[in-house]
Amino acid sequence: MTSPEKIFGNNSRSSSGLRALGPAPEGVRTLQDVLSIMDAGMGRLELESLMPELLVRIRRIFTSESVFLYLQDAAGKKLRALATSGSGSERHEIHPLGDEIETTVFQKGEAMAFNHFMGSSSHSFMAAPLRINAELCGAIKVGSVSGMQYGPHELIILQLLADRLGLSLERARSHDDTNRVEQRYQDLLNWLDHVFVWEADADELTLSFISSQAERLLGFSLDRWRESPRFLLDRIDPRDRDRFRVALLTAASSHQNQELELRMLSALGRSRRFRVGLSTVRSEPGAPVQIRGVCVEITPAGEFYGHLQQSDLLLNALFDGVSDAVFIKDRKGLYVMANPVLARILGGSRVDAMLGKSDFDFLPHETATQMRDAEILVMKTRNPVETEEIIEVDGKIRTFLAVKSPYLDQNGEVIGIFGLAHDISERKAEEGRRKQRELQQSVVARFGLRALTDVGMSALFEEAVKMLEETLHLDVISILELQPDESLLLRAGRGWKHGEVGSMVAGRIRESQAGYTLLSTEPVVVDDLDRETRFRIVQPLLDYRIRSSMSVVISRYSSNEPYGVLGGHSRSLRRFNEDEVAFLKAISNILSSSILRSDLLEKAEFEKRRLETILEQMPVGVVILEAPSGQLLVENRQASTTLGKSAGEPCGTDWKGHHADGRPYRTEEWPQFRAMTAGETVQDEDIDVVRADDSRRVIRLSAAPIRDQNGRIAAVVIVFADVSGERAASREREWLYEREKTTRKLVTAAGERLELLLEVTHALFGTPLEKGDQRLVNLASTLVPRLSDWCQIDILESSGTLRTVALEHRDPAKLGLARSLSSRYGRQFSTGIWGPRILSTGKALFMPEMLDADLVEISQDPEHLRLLRALDVHSLMIIPIQQTGTGTEEDGIRRSGVLGYVTLARTGGSLKYSREDLDLAQDAANRAALALESTQLYQATREAVRAREDMIAIVSHDLKNPLSSILMGGEMILKLLPPADGQLALVRKQTLLLVQGAERMQSLIESLLDLASAEAGRFKVGLQDLDLKGVIEESVASLALIARDKGLEVKLEMNPVTCLAKLDRSRIGQLMSNLLGNAIKFTPAPGRITVRLEKCDQDIEVSIQDTGPGIPEKDLPHLFDRYWKVERSSSKGTGLGLFIAKGIVEAHGGRIWVESREGEGATFRFSLPILPRES
Incomplete structure (x- = not known):
């Protein structure tokens, strides 16, 4: 018997089960394993021995907890559990009909699923009916208590397994029947005293079968015959062995029957004569050739007749008792002996009435001729022949398996035929039905797996009708879709005219077979449409001359409404059996599941698109x-x-x-x-x-x-x-407050440390810039006693010496010791013990725990050591105050940008310094460096400003008086010199040039003074209440002559209303002179300059517009900068005019700006506040 391990192997693959839309790959492979086991030919007992392991595999397919297999008992009243697998199986030993789901399924004959609560726990299960020879005989049930939901796909797979299991049981029963027939045949052979039969492979002559008569005829036990491959050959007389080998090889190679006479040795050593017939046995392709031998004893010949006469009564008794037809004919084909079974087959005649007659007296001539040809072949070849003979019995066609052998006399001559006929009609019919069911189930399995792929519904419909056409041989097939108006659309079909698929089907739906099918929800089978009374026959079926029909509903599981109808039709009268209706229903179920899957996929695709739309906008x-x-x-x-x-x-x-x-x-x-x-x-x-x-x-x-x-x-x-941008934006803040954050996490006094840093910042930057030393003193006062007991801040002078700026100690009594230590040992930075270390590395000196040995190491002499011990320092930090940028090297010392350092020490029983304290002190030192650098920069700036102001004051003071004398003298000479020619005219001309040069120098000196005042924010104006119109008119009149000489037109547009404002007449005149002078200078002739005066709300706005070349856009932002001149300008001015003009306007509380486009002239505008009207 085959073991479970041999069939299933040792690979205990765990299936992932069936999901909502079909089995996973592991589940499909496990399903294929199960189907291959069911298809293996084996007997019933062998199949039942494998059933527990088979159910385990089924349980894995559905990832369920239990599987039960029930078979109907002999009484037909109960379902007996043939095999169970999984948890809780011991509770289901025997279930009476009417109990639970398997009984309901058994009664209705269709698969069902239930998902509900049973008792206190959730219980979901499904069951499918089991059929053998199309008869209900049991059920298979799958159960789960873990919330598993069973749907249409699982029901289809379970029904497939149930059908294949029924076929396996049916095949096993047929296998057992065949074994019984073979056993009966062997029993019959055993009744023939002088004949024994054997089978062996042609190469080794290893016996696979030998009848029991061999033991009686030759005296060797059957075990002896099978123990050695040469035993059969050794029993043949050596004189006949070569002839036997030749006949054996000829039969094996040519597959032609061979016959010879030879002598065989008995156990007593006697030689007995046998007539031996050799023939090949049909085997599977590729299998070794099998030889069948029939040995008939012919020594002596008289014994055969004697034995025949003695056993005549025994043969009659035997023939009358068997269920198969047995007969003996003579060489002419006339019956010599027959049993009642054969008489009943040949028309009910009595046995004695058959004797002396042939098959031509009872059967059609064609059938009798075929049977006679087979008998002649047996007598000619002297070998047995098997034939299948079809005979009509009682109006029904029956099939018989006939085995005919030669009947020999005492001389070995063929005197007749011995025959045995077994009725195999039911087996043949069942084999046909079984093959058809196997074909249908294979088609369902393939179609079910195909439906689980990504094939579209239209293509799946076409494949469905094609499978139905090829499997059931139908003439017309239709898949009808129910429309909202209750009409039917022919979605797919076979046998329809061109153009009809895809169109509406004529007729009223409620009166048609399709409508009746939809209303009844059950399969509708019509054997003869001409006699149908349940519904009307629609015109399309009449047009196609349909006689027989069947139809089933295609459901739409997503809405519990029908999708349509699947129909199969035949033009000839045809009785559709249960297998064909079940096949049509199975295809319908798969289509229903695929429609559900398509609906779900369409809905999922819609949801996916909506989700993608939302996601793309996020x-x-x-x-x-x-x-x-x-x-x-x-x-x-x-x-x-x-x-x-x-x-x-x-x-x-x-x-x-x-x-x-x-x-x-x-x-x-x-x-x-x-x-x-x-x-x-x-x-x-x-x-x-x-x-x-x-x-x-x-x-x-x-x-x-x-x-x-x-x-x-x-x-x-x-x-x-x-969040990289956010990180980058906060990186600087994190850098500034990293130590504070770390300190807050590690020390419970994080708030105090942050407060200390804020106080340090306030102490350093809350003091004016010019008080740099006071800032450091404030810093030392802040750090003591918050961070240290002793704080000393030393600044490195440019000479290389240290200057102690601040010194604090929490104990006033020890403050003097600290000062002594600083004055004696901290002056020369380059010779101290700590200075070179900090100078060379630029890193802080951190000694969290100072031992006396450390004091001895850093001390310079005994007095130094005494002072250190007196201060009782036990934890020390020296933090360098470093400026940004690279360091310099002076006096052979690498400064590393060190401006000084802060010494912090804790004494007595205070806490030791930690790394967090070092970070905090370093932050304080960094702030001190910023404060020190800002003070130094401020001082350097002040010195530079002061030097420049002193220079301007000296220049203006030392040059102004001589220039005034030159101007006065020149003007006097011009007045005293009369107009003349010659030398006096030359003197007058040179004097005029001298006066103009002095005036330009005087103007330049005044501009420099105005520049210094504007930069210092001390531009002086003498304000008085004036009408701006008058000032503007005066300024325009003073420069109008110069403009006309250059060929320019000056136009003045002013609002006649009085414009009172607080003005400095001379400064406004200077402002207008600068602006009008620029316009005259840069406007080519002929040109126009327009001066406008307007009131705008609370301001007076003055504009000077020219028609000059304009100002490049890149120069506009810099026009009012000091010393700025347009690159293309050929003027040799100082570049201070517009800067001073801006200072004048801003000194009056106004603003000035310019508007220009290159090539379109320029407009300078300034606005001044007007005086409020008196109420």
């Missing part, structure tokens, strides 16, 4: 991964952009990132992996991610698991955003 990256495979399911465009992918390029799942400390992220550390494996919800985890272009960005990532209805993690959603 400003953050979103990725969804399948669990547990990690396969990418969904991503939006922002996800790819954030990770540096190009448009349309998937972001993938092989991300690379680093922790804040630089460690790379391991796979199990990623938030999505933790969510997928541990179900963890991760929020706002910042990761330094390496993008596709190898750039690095900081993303803030959150991940959460998505669970299915059973609580299992089905997917993981990841949401992330690029």
Whole structure:
């Protein structure tokens, strides 16, 4: 008997079960394993021994807890559990009909599923009927208590398994029947005293079968015959062995029957004569050739007749008792002996009436001729022949398996035929039905698996009608879809005219077979449409001359409403059997499930598109991964952009990132992996991610698991955003407050430390810039006693010496000791014990715990050591005050940018310094460096400003009086010289040039003084209430002559209303002179200059517009800067006119600006506040 291990193997694969839309790959493979076991030919006992392991495999397919197989008992009243598997199976030993689902399924004959609560626990199960020879004989049930929901797909697979299992049981029964027939044949052979039969392979002559008469005829036990491959050959007389080998090889190679006479040796050593017939046995392709031998003893010949006469009564008794037809004919084909079974087959004649007659007297001539030809072949070849003979018995066609052998006399001559006929009609019919069911189930299985692929519904409909046509040989097939108006649309079909598929079917639906099928919801079978009374026959069926028909409903599981009708039609009268109706129903169920799947996929696709639309509009990256495979399911465009992918390029799942400390992220550390494996919800985890272009960005990532209805993690959603900009913006703040943040986390007094830093900042920057030393004194006072017991701040002078700026001690009694230590041992920075170390490294000296040995090491002499011990220093920090930039080297010492250092010490029983204290002190020193640098910069700036002002004052004072004398003398000479020619005219001309040069120098000196005043913010104006109109008129009149001489027109447009304002007449005149002078200078002839005066709300606005070349756009922002001149200008001016003009306007509380386009002239505007009217 075959063992479960041999068939199933040792691979205990665990199936992932069936999901909502079909079995997973593991489930499909397990299903194929089960079907292959069911298809293996084996007996009933062998199949039942494998049943427990088979049910275990079925349980794995559905990921269920239990599977039960029930068979009807002999009384037909109860279902007996043939085999069970899984938890709770011991409670289902025997179930009476009417109990639970398997009984309901057995009674209705169709698969059913229930998903509900049983007692205190959820219990979902389904069952399918089991049929053998198309008869209900049991049920198979699958159960779950873990919330599993069974749907149409699972029912289809379960029904497939039930049908295949029924075929396996049916095949096993047939296998047992065949064994019984063979056993009966062997029993019959055993009744023939002088004949024994054997079978062996042609190569080795190893016996696979030998009848028991061999033991009686030759005296050797059957075990002896089988123990050695040469035993049969050794029994042949050596004189005949070569002839036997030749006949054996000829039969094996040519597959032609061979006959010879030879002598065989008995156990007593006697030689007995036998006539031996050799023939080949039909075997599977590729299998070794099998030889069958029939040995008939012919020694002596008289014994045969004697034995025949003695056993005549025994043969008659035997023939009358068997259920098969047995007969003996003579050489002419006339019956010599027959039993009642054969008489009944040949028309009910009595046995004695048959004797002396042939088959031509009872059967049609064609049938009798075929039977006679087989008998002649037997007598000619002297070998047995098997034939299948078809005979009509009682009006029914029956099939018989006839075995005919030669009947020999005492001389070995063939005197007749011995025959045995077994009725195999039922077996043949059942084999046909079984093959048809196997074909149908194979088609259903293939179609079911095909429906689980991505094939569209239209293509699936076409494949369905094609399978129905090829399997059931139908003439017309239709798939009708029910429309909202209750009409029917022919979606697919076979046998219809061109153009009819895709159109409406004529007739009223409620009166048609399709309408009746939809209303009844049960399969409708019509044997003869001409006699049908339940509904009307619609015109299309009449047009196609349909005689027989069957139809089933195609359901729409998503809405519990019918989708339509699947129909199969035949033009000839045909009685559709249960298998054909079940096959049509199975195809319908698969289509129903596929429609459900299509509806679900369409809905899922709609939801997916809506989700994708939402995701594409989200400003953050979103990725969804399948669990547990990690396969990418969904991503939006922002996800790819954030990770540096190009448009349309998937972001993938092989991300690379680093922790804040630089460690790379391991796979199990990623938030999505933790969510997928541990179900963890991760929020706002910042990761330094390496993008596709190898750039690095900081993303803030959150991940959460998505669970299915059973609580299992089905997917993981990841949401992330690029926060690199935020990080960069806060990096400077983090740098400034990093030590404070670290201190707050590690020390409970974090608030006090922050407060101390704020106080340090206030102490340093709350004091005016010019008081640099006082800032450092304030710093020392702030640090004692908050951070130290003793604080000393030393500044490095340019000469290389140290200057103690601040010295504080919490104990006034020890303040003197500290001063003595500073004055004696801290003056020369380059010779001290600490100075060179800080100068060379630029790093702080940190000694959290100072021992006496440390004091001895740093002391310079015994007095130094005494002072250190007296101060009782046990923890020390010396923090350099460093400026930014590179250091310099002076006097052979690398300064490293050190401006000085802060010495902090704790004495007595105070706490030791920690790294957090060092960070805090370093921050204080950094602030001190900023304060010291700002003081030094302020002082240097003040010195430079002071030097410049002194220079301007000296120049203006020393040059103004001589210039005044030159101007007065020149003007006097011009007045005294009369107009003349010759030498006097030359003198007059040179004097005039001297006066003009002095005037320009005087103007330049005044501009320099105005520049210094404007930069110092001390531009002096003498304000008085004046009418701006008059001042403007005077300024325009003074320069109008110069403009006309150059060929320019000066136009003055003023509002006649009085414009009173607080003005300095001379400064406004200077302002107008600068602006009008520029306009005259840069406007080519012929040109126009327009001066406008307007009142605007609370201001007076004056504009000077020219028609000159304009000002380049790049120069506009710099026009009012000091010393600025337009690059293309050929003027040799100082570049101070507009800067001074701006100072004059701002001194009056107004503002000035310019509007210009290159090539379109320029407009200078300034506004001044007007005086409020008196109430």
